[in-house]
Structures are given as C-alpha cells and as structure tokens.
Amino acid sequence: MTFKPSPWLFLPRVVGGLIIVGVLGYLWQGFVGHLWWSPRYVLSLAIPTLLLPCVLWVWLVPQAMEVSDATLHIKFILRGARKAEWSTLESWGNEEVMRLQFAHGAIFEIALFAFPRVQRRHLIGLLQSRYPDRKAKGWFARRRGH
Numbered sequence: 001m002t003f004k005p006s007p008w009l010f011l012p013r014v015v016g017g018l019i020i021v022g023v024l025g026y027l028w029q030g031f032v033g034h035l036w037w038s039p040r041y042v043l044s045l046a047i048p049t050l051l052l053p054c055v056l057w058v059w060l061v062p063q064a065m066e067v068s069d070a071t072l073h074i075k076f077i078l079r080g081a082r083k084a085e086w087s088t089l090e091s092w093g094n095e096e097v098m099r100l101q102f103a104h105g106a107i108f109e110i111a112l113f114a115f116p117r118v119q120r121r122h123l124i125g126l127l128q129s130r131y132p133d134r135k136a137k138g139w140f141a142r143r144r145g146h
Contacts, residue, residue: 003065003119010061010114014053022049060097060111067123072100074108082106092127093136095120101136 022045030036058077066073075081088103098110112120127135 001067001119001122003062003067003115003123005061005063005065005114006116007057007114009116010057010111011053013113014056015049018049018052056111057114060109061114062108062110065110067126069126072108074110082108084108086126086130089127089131089134091134091136092131095124098123099136 026037026042061076062074063077064073064075064081070086072084072086073081074084084100084102084104084106089100090103091099091101093099096111096113098108098112100106100108100110112123
C-alpha cells in the first residue's frame with residue numbers, strides 16, 4: 001500500500017496543540033503569576049507557531065512510504081530513501097507518532113496522524129497481526145519481556 005501524507009490532517013493537530021499550550025500558558029501566567037502578556041508578545045508567538053509545523057513535517061512525515069507484506073520503503077525529505085525488511089523489525093510502538101526500530105540500526109519516527117485513517121489502520125493492523133510480540137511498552141521501543 002502506498003501511503004500519502006496530507007497536510008490537512010497534520011496541520012490542525014500540530015497548530016491546534018500549539019494554540020492550546022499557548023492559551024494555557026497565557027492563562028497560567030496571567031492568573032497565577034499576575035503577568036499578562038502584551039499584544040506584541042502574543043504576536044511574537046506567531047513565529048514558532050509557523051516554524052514548528054514546518055520542522056515537524058520535515059522530521060516526522062515521510063515524503064513517500066510504501067508498505068508491503070515483506071518490506072517498508074520510506075523516504076524523508078532530508079534523510080533520503082531507505083528500505084527495511086519487516087523480518088528485521090525489533091520493535092514498534094505508539095500509534096500517533098509511530099516508532100519503528102529495525103535490527104540494522106534504522107529507527108523511523110512517523111507522524112501517523114498525517115495519513116488518512118485507512119492507511120494508518122493498514123499499518124497498525126499489519127504490525128498487530130504479524131508482530132504483536134514486538135510491540136513496545138513505551139516511547140523508547142523496548143519490547144515486552146526485555
């Protein structure tokens with residue numbers, strides 16, 4: 001299956017998260033610290049709000065990804081194309097930002113929420129059905145029992 005990322009799935013999640021964190025920070029500093037942000041300070045937050053989604057897109061969203069029963073072909077914008085055999089998968093985990101760790105040292109972190117639900121379910125279903133014993137307990141991709 002060929003995976004096609006969508007910025008329209010990615011951007012609301014990332015920008016929405018930034019806005020929520022910004023509003024909570026504003027209210028916390030205002031009510032608890034009695035330091036209300038100036039309009040210029042609030043406007044200055046536009047810079048990271050615009051830059052962070054671009055950085056995360058380049059870092060976590062593959063430009064091209066092909067998943068077959070035997071292999072994963074993946075290409076990130078800055079890291080080039082890589083191929084990994086599913087048989088060498090050591091661990092996988094986290095269904096939002098998927099971390100795939102392979103025996104040859106390749107580790108891929110993929111923002112699955114940038115892909116349509118059908119594609120996400122396909123990858124997660126493949127991993128759950130074929131490699132349930134390699135599901136990581138947490139973010140650092142340690143398999144259960146190790």
